[in-house]
Amino acid sequence: MNKLTPKAAFRKLAAIYDKMVARYDEAATPIGMTCEGCDDNCCLSFFQHHTYVEWAYMWEGLNKLPADRLEEIKARAQDYVDQAQAALARGERPHVMCPLNIDEKQGICGLYEHRLMICRMHGVPNLLTRHTGQEVRFPGCHRCQEMTGGMENVPFVDRTPMYRDLVMLEMQFVGKNLRNLPKVDHTIAEMIVIGPPRLK
Template sequence: MTGPRRNALLARLSALYRRMDAAYDAVSGPLGFSCDGCATNCCTSYFQHHTYVEWLYLFQGLSALPDERRELYLERAARAVAATREALARGERPRVMCPVNDDGLCGLYAHRLMICRLHGVAHVLIGRAGVREFPGCPRCETLRAAHPGAGIMDRTVLYRELAAIEMELVGKKAARPPKVDATLAEMLVAGPPRV
C-alpha cells in the first residue's frame, strides 16, 4: 500500500481512537471511574492485539520519540517477551508490565492500542449470537453497583470500524498476511509490520 493511502488509514484510525476515548469517558466519567492507583493494573494484563493497522500506528508513535526513549522501550520489550514466554512455559497466565509504562503512565499514550483505551468499563457487543454483556473490571463493577442504571459502552460499532480499516489495509489479496496475535511487547520486538 502506498504512503498516502496508508497515511489516510492511520488518520482514520486516529479519528476512531478519539471516538473510542469519548465513548469510554461517557461511561467512566459519571461513575468517577479511574485507573489511578489500581492494584490490578491492566498494564500487566496479557493482552494480545489483532490488527496490523494498530501495529503500524504504534510504530508511528514510537518513531516520533527521541532515540534514547525508543531504545529504552525496545529493551524493555525484549525483557517482557522473555518473561511472558517463561510464564507461559510454566503454564501461568503472564503478568508482565507493559514496556512503555513509565511509573504508571503510558509513554505512547496518544498511540496506545484499542484494548488499552477501552479496557475496564462495562460494555456490550452485538453480533450474530445476540447481545453479549461484559461487566468491566472489578473496580468498575463496584462503582456500577453503587450507581444503578449507570451507562454501558457499546463497542460494536467501534470494533466494526476498526475491522473495516484493517480490511482496507490488508486488502482482499489471495496472500493476506497471517493473523496478528501478538502482545504490544512482541510487536515492538518484531519491528513494524510488513503490510
C-alpha cells in the same frame, strides 16, 4: 475497495480512537470511574492485539521517539516477551508490566497518543455483538465492578460500531493481501520485538 495510504489510514484510526474515548467517558463519568489511586495497574494485564493498522500506527509513534528511548523500550519489550513465554510455559497467565509504561505507580503510557484500542477501552462495562448475533459482555475491571455494585442501570459502552469501523479500516489499510497474511495475535511487546508489520 481502494487501499489507503498509511497517512490516510492513521487519520481515520485516530478518529475511531476519538470516538472510543468519548464513549468511554460517557460511561465512566456517571460511574465516577477514574484510574487515580487504583491499587492495580491494567498495564500489567495480558492483552493481545489483532490489527495490522494499529500495529503500524503504534510504530509510527515509536519512530518519533529519541533513539535512546526507543532502544530502551525494545530491550524492555524483549524482557517482557521472555517473561511472558516462561509464564505461559508454566500454564500461568503472564503478569508483566507493558514495556511502554513509564511510571509503574501511575500507569503512565509512554506512547499515550498512539496507544491501542484495548488500552483505551479497558475498565468500564462494555458490550460487543458478534457477527453471529451473540452478545459478549465485560463487567468492567475489578475497581469498576466495586463502584457499580449497587447501581440499577450500569452505564456501558457498545463497542460494536467502533469495532466494525476498525475492521473496515483494516481491510482498507492492508488491501487485497489481508487474507494471505498471518493473523495478528500479538502483545504490544511482541509487536515491538518483531518490528513494524510487513504487509506483503
